[in-house]
Every structure is written in structure tokens, then in C-alpha cells.
Amino acid sequence: MKIAIMGAMPEEIEPLIGQLENVSSSLYASNTYYEGIYKGKEVVVAYSKIGKVFAALTATILIEKFDCDILLFSGVAGAISEELKIGDLIIAEGLCQHDLDITAFGHPYGYVPEGEVCVKTDKHLRQIAKTVAEKKGITLKEGVIATGDQFVADPERKKWIGETFKADALEMEGASVAVVCDALNVPCFILRAISDSADMDASFNFDEFLESSAKVSAGFILSMVEEI
Numbered sequence: 001m002k003i004a005i006m007g008a009m010p011e012e013i014e015p016l017i018g019q020l021e022n023v024s025s026s027l028y029a030s031n032t033y034y035e036g037i038y039k040g041k042e043v044v045v046a047y048s049k050i051g052k053v054f055a056a057l058t059a060t061i062l063i064e065k066f067d068c069d070i071l072l073f074s075g076v077a078g079a080i081s082e083e084l085k086i087g088d089l090i091i092a093e094g095l096c097q098h099d100l101d102i103t104a105f106g107h108p109y110g111y112v113p114e115g116e117v118c119v120k121t122d123k124h125l126r127q128i129a130k131t132v133a134e135k136k137g138i139t140l141k142e143g144v145i146a147t148g149d150q151f152v153a154d155p156e157r158k159k160w161i162g163e164t165f166k167a168d169a170l171e172m173e174g175a176s177v178a179v180v181c182d183a184l185n186v187p188c189f190i191l192r193a194i195s196d197s198a199d200m201d202a203s204f205n206f207d208e209f210l211e212s213s214a215k216v217s218a219g220f221i222l223s224m225v226e227e228i
């Protein structure tokens with residue numbers, strides 16, 4: 001079993017690299033991939049760079065070139081649900097692309113032919129997360145995460161995304177990672193810790209809480225690796 005752990009930004013994987021043994025790194029398709037061992041398990045860790053295109057590329061390389069059998073994403077997100085506060089964890093039951101739009105042809109937002117509005121993540125991995133959360137006494141929200149190639153810092157856009165997709169949080173990579181994993185038949189798990197509320201203060205809160213929230217997510221992901 002080879003486990004891929006992916007983030008989008010360096011800050012999202014930095015807390016992971018230091019925990020690996022026998023680390024070797026390789027450059028491929030303008031990305032660095034860190035191979036190592038965590039608690040006896042083979043892991044490959046990489047950050048994609050920001051956005052759906054980079055994330056899809058890295059997810060594909062992790063699976064097709066590094067032969068990973070499952071993919072765990074660890075990172076931060078903007079909150080939509082009022083329940084989610086900075087530092088809180090959310091796992092994606094499903095993910096959608098809020099900026100995918102061919103509604104001019106009568107289709108729903110987030111839909112293209114032969115695609116689906118909401119791509120599901122792996123149920124078994126989500127169950128493991130809930131077991132880990134229970135053991136550690138951590139509150140874990142499960143919901144829909146909306147992905148798009150925009151840093152959302154506007155209450156109106158946030159409200160529209162939440163209402164249109166019944167989404168609880170938003171970010172810029174998860175849905176594309178889930179689509180790649182689904183197409184390649186690899187179990188996918190998307191975990192995010194809240195860094196901001198996608199509103200007028202989003203960029204300030206993001207800058208302030210990126211590092212600490214990324215650490216919360218990374219710590220949880222490592223606890224999951226022990227259980228997988």
C-alpha cells in the first residue's frame with residue numbers, strides 16, 4: 001500500500017516532510033515529490049501549486065508515476081458554514097466545481113456532459129477519519145466542499161456558492177483531485193482546516209492562519225496514515 005499525501009501550497013506539506021524517514025526527493029513535471037516512510041508505511045508527499053490545473057497534474061503523477069494506491073489531501077479552506085471556525089476540520093463527502101459553467105445550454109452550474117456536479121470521496125477513508133477523530137476527541141465536520149480557480153474574499157460570492165452547491169467550505173483544488181482519483185479508480189480523501197471565512201477579511205485571516213491551520217490538517221492526516 002503506497003499512500004499519496006498532497007497539498008497545494010508548501011505550507012500545507014511542510015509539517016509532513018519532517019515526520020518522514022528515509023526521505024528522498026525527485027523533480028518531475030516541474031514538481032518535487034518526497035518519498036519516505038511514516039510509521040512503517042510508504043508515502044509520497046507533494047504540493048501541487050495553487051489551483052485546479054496544477055492539482056490535477058500532481059494527483060495524476062502521484063498515481064500514474066509513483067504508483068500510489070490511495071490519495072489523501074491535506075490543506076486549508078475558506079468556511080461557508082457558520083458552524084466552521086478558524087482551525088476547524090472538515091472532510092469532503094463530495095466536491096463540486098463552482099466555476100464550471102455551461103448554464104447557457106440549460107445545464108446546472110458545475111455540470112458538463114459525461115461529468116457530475118458532485119464527485120464523491122472514499123467512504124471507507126472517511127470512516128477511518130471519524131474513528132480517528134473520535135479517539136482523539138476532535139470534532140470533524142463532513143460536508144460538501146466547493147472548488148474553483150478563485151480565492152474567494154467576497155460575502156456575495158461565498159453566499160452564492162453555498163446556496164448553489166449546498167457547500168460548507170471552499171478551496172481551489174479538491175474537486176479536481178477527486179475527479180482524477182475517481183477516473184483512475186484510486187480512493188480519495190480530502191481534509192481541510194479552516195483558515196478564513198471567504199469574506200472581506202479572508203486574505204488577512206488567510207495570511208495569519210495558513211500555517212497553524214495547515215499544521216492541524218497535517219497532524220490529522222498523519223494520524224489517519226497510522227490507521228490505514
Ligand SMILES: Nc1ncnc2c(CN3C[C@H](CCSCCOCCO)[C@@H](O)C3)c[nH]c12
Binds near residue numbers: 150151170195202
Ligand atoms: N477564501 C478562500 N478561497 C479559496 N481557497 C481558499 C483556501 C484554500 N487554498 C489556499 C490557497 C489560496 C491561494 S491565494 C493566496 C496565495 O498567496 C501566495 C503569496 O502571495 C489555495 O491553494 C486554496 C483557503 N481559503 C480560501
